Amino acid sequence: MAKNSGPNRKSSGLSSQPVKKPLWRRALRGAMIWGFALALLGAIFLGTAVFFTERELPDYNALKSSQNGQMIVVRARDGSELVSLGPSYGKWLPYDQIPQVMKDAMVSVEDRRFRDHPGVDPIGLMRAVYVSLTTGGRAKATSTITQQLARNVFLNNSRSMGRKAREAVLALALERKFSKDQILELYLNKVYFGGGAYGIDAASRKFFGHPATGLSTAEAAIIAGLVKAPSNYSPTADVDAAIERGKVVLSLMARAGVITPAEADEIDLSQVKIAKEKGQNSVRYFTDWTLPQLDTLLPETSEPIEVWTTLDPAMQKAATAAIDANVPKGTQGALVSLDRDGAVLAMVGGTDYVNSNYNRATNAVRQPGSAWKLFVYLAALEAGYTPSDRVVDEPVTIDGWSPQNSGRNFAGEIDVRTAFAYSKNTIAAQLGNEVGFGTVASMARRFGITTAINTKPAMVLGTSEVRLIDMTRAFAAVSAGGTSVEPYGITKVTTQDGDVLYQHKSVQGQVLVPHYVAAGITDLLQTAVATGTGRAAQIGRPVAGKTGTTTSNKDGWFLGFSSGITTGVWMGRDDARAVSGLSGGHAPARAFADYMKVAVARRPVEQFDTKLQLPEWQLEPDDEQLQGNPDDYYYVDENGNLVKPGSGTTPDDQPRYEDGSVGPGPGPGSAQVPDYGPPAAAGNDFLDRATGKGGSAQDPGLRTGQGVGTPTPRISPTPRPSPTRSPAGVP
16 A cells, blocks of 8 residues: 555646646736726726816807807998908807708718717727728828817817827717707807808808808708818809819718718709808908008907908999009009098009909009109209209210100200109109219108119119009108108907907107108199199199109009098009000009099098298398308218318319318319209309399299299200110109
8 A cells, every 4th residue: 555655646746736828828818907907097087087077068058159269340430340350150050940951961971970979989980090000091080070069169270199189088078968969059050161150150141141041952062061171162262162072062961861862963063152252352452451460559369359440431442443444454453542641541452352362552562663753853852953943854874874755855954843744764864863862762761662772873763663552651741741651550449348459549740851842842743743644643623643654564653642632553464564555644543533533522622732932041041141252152072071162263173172182073174074063052053043033934844833033954954975775664
């Protein structure tokens, strides 16, 4: 017995040892345990997040009243509504008032399993993951209607994983707190359809012109198709794209069984009548210019506001009609009209806002042609010229540049008034050369030109590009007696309850030029309309203005004022190609006249102040000064150096600086050149004019001049070389 017990005990000991399992089984078991634990923790975390999110959600009525974005109502000068911008919600439709076809269309295209999932569609998620794994692309899971509602109400449109996770939690919480019908009602009344329209009623009124309660199947298909990309499928922007997208919606509705395939085929989306979009007219050029100014006028606010503007509806209508009636075929036109305080009464930035919202009145920069001569003659008048001073229209060459007049003829000796009225390029060139091209540029800057200005000789003919609103502002400053004018379009901003957030305050303008200069240039501008190139701008009452036409008729301008209203008109092509027959004195001047007849109809007739009350340095009233020695007079050369004239006893005497050095002028043996000295130098002709000696000459300007004394040529008729090239601008 003892011998046999040993082996038996050994065998028993071997059988009691545990059998070791394969590694893969142990790993699988561990993964399952950890996976279950993590899933349980995740479920607990998700359930907790959903629970607390549900508790924090607003009630149903609060969600109904919430709005996205800021509502802005823009009002005209008379308080009438010009345009309503920002979100538009229409009328809230309860679930039972929403057409069934609209509900079916939206569910079919956006969330076919809306009635079956808990807020997040697991089947859609798995399909997205499968597509990602099989194609190697990024997973693209379509959000459910509940997720879209959560994003629209509570979140932004970022594509981060954090935002998607919050969206999912919110969707689950919404499904726990509200019924499916309530969620669909919220969604259809709050989803964005483009063009500022939130909800199906606002979209139906915007695109079809009637409430959403009357939506047809075809209209519902078009509206449902907008959610994916409102700007791409908008029927007011791209009808064909909206129709193609609507066909996709109809096919999905047929697949979902809410309509039959035969019904889908019978519906002709091209027969749907699209409502004409309101507010998409020339008024939008004005609102596009004014509304960005709110960023600087107001503190940051998201509450609905009303913006009261300076725009006059009747004048805006007249401005639009004037441009449309006169603009040459294939060209664009723009108009800006300012009241005497700078208030914008009308603004047209193009012929069709829907096709092109580019504002040519405020953004386009074009060459002004002879309208730029306003600054040339302002500089000349400030330097001492008067409208009745005699000048010589003759061939002239400055630094190799030889301007020519329209018609390539020369009038000989004329007065300044006539030279301006008939837009003589040679006179403008000589005046610019005499006062200094830098002085002309400085004058333009003084009057509000903000674009770059060159100082080459041809600049006097308007080769520097400008904006229409800046040129109109410059002419308005002349109308204001030489005082600066600042264009503005907003008078006040209020809340919907009437609380004033901003109020425009009038500021007294800065004096830009002496009154006698403003009176002199007004004299010239009035003559340009009465007898010169701007005759087409006459409206039966005093008008002062100037035409402008650039090389090859690429641009046509007319700018002028009457009865306190200043208006600028530009016409041309956006590609700056030549326009046959376009000139400032024709289509732009006629458009100016058509508009101004309406604009000033209710204003009293105002005569212009052109009385030239010259300053003492021109009149020299002191007898002792008049009888003084001319050698006692000084002047400043083009470099700003003080120059003392010589004794004048011998022909070869030259002006000398205070230190005795020789100043500019002819030396011994040199040829005589025209005297372009500053007009303040006291020569005999100056003294004769100052004292009123001599008789008056006939006025080629066809009306009595406002200057004093005997007209004497200020620019001597010395022979000049013949012209070598065409001018940069013609009248």
